[in-house]
Amino acid sequence: MRDVVEGVWNALTGASPEAFELTGTEDVLPGPYRVAAAATASVAAATLAAAEMLRQRDIEPGVVTADTRHAAAAFQSERLLRVDGVGAESAWAPLSGDYRTADGWVRLHCNYPRHEAAVCWGLGVPATREAVEKAVAGRPAREVEHAVVSAGGAAAELRSPEDWAAHPQGEAVASLPLVSLTPLGPAPKRTLFYSDRPLGGIRVLELTHVLAGPVAGRILAAHGADVLHVGAAHLPRVEALVRDTGQGKRSTFVALDTEGGRARLKKLISRADVLVQSFRPGALERIGFGPAELAELRPGLVIADLSAYGWQGPWARRRGFDSLVQMSNGLAWGDPPAPLPVQALDHGTGWLTAAAVMTALHRQVVDGGTWRARLSLAGTGRWLDSLGRKDPAAADVDHGDLLEEADSAYGRLTRVRMAGGLPGAQPYWEFGTREPGVDKPTWTP
Template structure:
């Protein structure tokens, strides 16, 4: 796995990583893809990046560690959480799932009411599993995908890897780097306030939804950042995911569809150090928060943009989620058999950890060189990277994660969660508090 870590670190920095100790075997997760190796490398990269920020503070980070079993638990965290000892409720809505079509398979994402409505509208059926199943069975997969996406929903036909490679969006993803990290405007160098933590005093504004963006914010919070998650009271959410990814963050509601809400967001950005957003490409720009406006509003800001299918190509603005990207890019393709997804939401989690690593790398560059920086990653790009790692024996060992769990008070009650992965002797990562109830905090920065 060391070569995987070195490859990721080179993609981030163009250099070789510092001391890092990797432990554990890849059989902690089943399936042919090297998901455990990707998880370990993602955790290692974020922890190494935190160590580099410690060095800027004059603190010796020590030897970074990343354990494969712990990384696997982190990538499966939403399924391991408990509230008052009770397991998390299912994250999939009744209509979400894989459907057999006349010529293959298609996956429909219906976890939000507007997406479920788009499926029913696009297919002309009532909101029942039986009705959708019958409607889809009589159509070809591409027709279903087109009908649902055209109605404003989220769907993906199961393609083979070769079909994806020949697809215009597959070609676009292949032309993009795993991590795009570049300055977009000039700005003075940043001065770090005193702290014994890598991100102490760093303000992170998080405008994200499931799952990659919230994972990135969770990692940054564990390394000491003041992370403020911004949502909206009227928007639906998957509570199990919100509980899992809200560790160490404050949470507020801002209505971005109002003039007052946009003014509030502008004030928050003007005092932020990092903005993480996972709106569809171009969505924030349409309400006055494009990269150029952000660079002018807050010189020196680090902007992280996350997308499903990448920032170039015909699908750049398409709605997408981990499960859909796995279908579209062929990772779930199993020949004539049923779709075979990855054992965890690996594209989401890996993208989240890598985004955190890229943000910390950009902050390091901002301190040493100045400038306003932009970071871009995508689930499809992460999938391409995972695919490039090769294959392993698909068998998986029976793994117990119990010793990696901890209990903490939260806004939801007594919460069982996966301990933060990645070892940094100079400043071990941890969350200051458990998940707060969404929207409970004021839309302001702490003093």
């Protein structure tokens, strides 16, 4: 697995990593893909990036460590979370799932009311599982995908790896790096104020929804950043995921569909150090917050843009989620579809985003500048596929010693401890998940 870590670190920095240690075996997760190796490498990369930030504070970080069992637990944190001893309810809505079509399979994502409505509108059926199954069974998978996507919904035909490689979007993803980190404009070198934590004093504005973006913000918070998640009161939420990914963050509501809300966002950005956003590509540009506008508004900002299918190609603006990307790119290829054992594209992209953000902050300390990181679920999937295969068998795994308890707005949480060892400043969350929107849309002094 050392070669996987070294490859990721080289993709981020163009250099070789400092000393690190890996423990554990890859049989902690089932299936043929090397998900545990990807998880461990993602955790190691983020922790190595935190170590570099610690060195900039003249603090010796010690030897970074990452364990496969802990990394695998972090990649299924939403499943392992307990609230007052009770496990989370299913994150899937009744109509979400895989459906057999006339010539294969299609997956429909209906976790949000607007996506469920798009499925029903696109297929011309009422909102019942039976009606959707009947409508889908008589149509080709690609036709169903097109009908739902054209109606503003989220769907994906099950494609083989070969079909995806020949698809224009598959070709576009293959041409892109795992992580794109580019300068957007000039800015003075960053000055770090005193802190004994890697990201102490760093303000992170998080405009994200499930799941990769919130994971990235949670990691940055664990390394000491002041993370403010921005949502909206009228938008639906998957509460089980909010409870899991809200660790260590403040939460506020800003109505970006109003002039006053956009003015408030401008004020927040003008004092932020990092913006992590997973809006559908083009959505922020349409309301005046494109990369050029952001660089002008806040020179020295680090912008992390997350997307489903990459930032080039015919699907660059397509809605997508982990489960859909797995169908599109062939990772779930089988009859019936065989998804990955965890939402590895979401979690992996989240950890790699955190690593990219910290790498950009490090470059600012050394060289200055405004920086933009771009990552995608499809890009992470391509990287995972490139790691090869393993024995699909898995060992019985106990996660008990990897869990900790913390108070939250929802009750007493039992959660996965932050993964990745950093002896000079071990990561932790200062508080548990807060209620969505409970904080004022301002930065703390």
